[in-house]
Amino acid sequence: MxxxxxxxxxxxxxxxxxxxxxxxxxxxxxxxxxxxxxxxxxxxxxxxxxxxxxxxxxxxxxxxxxxxxxxxxxxxxxxxxxxxxxxxxxxxxxxxxxxxxxxxxxxxxxxxxxxxxxxxxxxxxxxxxxxxxxxxxxxxxxxxxxxxxxxxxxxxxxxxxxxxxxxxxxxxxxxxxxxxxxxxxxxxxxxxxxxxxxxxxxxxxxxxxxxxxxxxxxxxxGGKSPVIVDESADLAQAAELIMWGKLVNAGQSCIAPDTLFVHRSVRDELLHRCKVIVAARYGKSDAAIASSPDLTRMIHERHAARVAALIDDAVGLGAKLLLGGGHNVRERFIAPTLLTDVPPELRAGAAGHRF
The missing domain is CATH 3.40.605.10 (Aldehyde Dehydrogenase; Chain A, domain 1)
Incomplete structure (x- = not known):
């Protein structure tokens, strides 16, 4: 039995x-x-x-x-x-x-x-x-x-x-x-x-x-999964693949992209395309995204709190919040988030974290 x-x-x-x-x-x-x-x-x-x-x-x-x-x-x-x-x-x-x-x-x-x-x-x-x-x-x-x-x-x-x-x-x-x-x-x-x-x-x-x-x-x-985008990339395709890989299962995948290294000549356009994809797929605000039936939640409150703390720490150390940042630990909700200009010490400190 x-x-x-x-x-x-x-x-x-x-x-x-x-x-x-x-x-x-x-x-x-x-x-x-x-x-x-x-x-x-x-x-x-x-x-x-x-x-x-x-x-x-x-x-x-x-x-x-x-x-x-x-x-x-x-x-x-x-x-x-x-x-x-x-x-x-x-x-x-x-x-x-x-x-x-x-x-x-x-x-x-x-x-x-x-x-x-x-x-x-x-x-x-x-x-x-x-x-x-x-x-x-x-x-x-x-x-x-x-x-x-x-x-x-x-x-x-x-x-x-x-x-x-x-x-x-x-x-x-x-x-x-x-x-x-x-x-x-x-x-x-x-x-x-x-x-x-x-x-x-x-x-x-x-x-x-x-x-x-x-x-x-x-x-x-598990491990880290950086993405490198150079000036010759198809930005429309790159943005679609990056955001799909990151947002499926709310990013809780061992090979989900977690860090973008983008050539400065295409940086702004790529990030804009990423923002447009999130808005089209889930909504234009954290409130709309939170009510979307298409976004998976964190597995438990402890994991949600850990990811929320990583985002808050990054902003506190000088990273710029380009998209998202909202979270509700009790609901296990983390909004799709893009951070830019992340300080080197934070990148090193987050090396052991899985998002």
Whole structure:
């Protein structure tokens, strides 16, 4: 039986789930392409069946519009499933290789098999895509999986928990929920592979825990994403791409643009175009933008307060507020904001921040 998708999973149940997957992991290594493809198609059908439920869940957790949910959460997963089901048979096919000098006269081939028991730890910013996309790969490769979503997206987790329990037996795939204690209990288990998406700080802890068990890891970690615009750029296209990348999911993306380095000859025109895009898409004032149904909210009040403080600190240190700056921490609202002439010391101090 899969654990509850909305409460902290007891450590004893985590250990029981991990133990239950040991025997199943051995069987899945020799499962056929047809069996794996069948599971992936069931997963896709279950997700799409609950599309409206996911829309409501994202509205609850993020205030995220339905079209953005489809574009950034569901379509990427569907694409992953389509790619896996289309290519899986060729991926699984053994490959002949030439023997080395010391083994002349023999034949050799490479046979692919799953890692075994896998752990996937997802972040809060894209709670479906970053959790289910690696699950697709793990299932295609013939593994068992324990999923650990972020505790900050309880409504989405509840829907995902229902999907997982409907499609998979707990000995194959299960989802556990909770905060730090849950994550630590999982990292104490000797998984064969760990897939983690999140901060570099936590990534180091994950890699350290994996090393204790000689587990392999896949780490997708956050960082900075500066944008450089020179005098030869197509400014209309540049402005559209920059503002789309920054404002989708309210900028809560690991590769969202956060700093613009613009050639002085095109600076004013580019910034003007950025302002026009925001006005057309969300409204011309902070009040209008705040009431727009198309702008996602911050994940929680603490994050909203942190970003609001960064903006206020920048203005206090001499940065010029070209656009936005408004915020309502209780409502988790941060207006699209453009700052210019940011002091060097602030740029250095903000280097570790993700907006």
């Amino acid at each position: 899969n654990p509850s998708p909305t409460h902290d999973t007891p450590i004893e149940l985590i250990q029981a789930c991990f133990a239950a997957q040991a025997e199943r992991a051995l069987a899945l290594r020799t499962s056929s392409a047809s069996e794996r493809i069948g599971k992936l198609k069931l997963l896709q059908a279950a997700l799409l069946k609950r599309q409206s439920e996911l829309h409501q869940a994202f509205a609850s957790d993020f205030g995220k519009p339905a079209a953005e949910v489809d574009l950034t959460e569901l379509l990427p997963v569907v694409d992953e499933i389509h790619a896996a089901t289309r290519h899986l048979r060729s991926w699984m096919r053994p490959r002949r290789v030439m023997p080395g000098l010391t083994t002349l006269g023999t034949s050799a081939r490479v046979t692919y098999q799953g890692k075994g028991r896998c752990l996937i730890i997802g972040p809060w910013n894209y709670p479906v895509a970053t959790l289910i996309s690696p699950l697709v790969s793990a299932i295609a490769a013939g593994n068992t999986v324990i999923l650990k979503p972020s505790e900050f997206t309880p409504a989405v987790n509840a829907v995902l928990g229902t999907v997982i329990a409907e499609v998979f037996d707990a000995a194959e795939v299960t989802m556990v929920t909770g905060a730090t204690a849950t994550a630590q209990a999982l990292l104490d288990c000797p998984f064969d592979h760990i897939f983690f998406t999140g901060s570099s700080t936590v990534g180091k802890l994950v890699m350290s825990a994996a090393a204790r068990h000689l587990a392999s890891v896949t780490l997708e970690l």
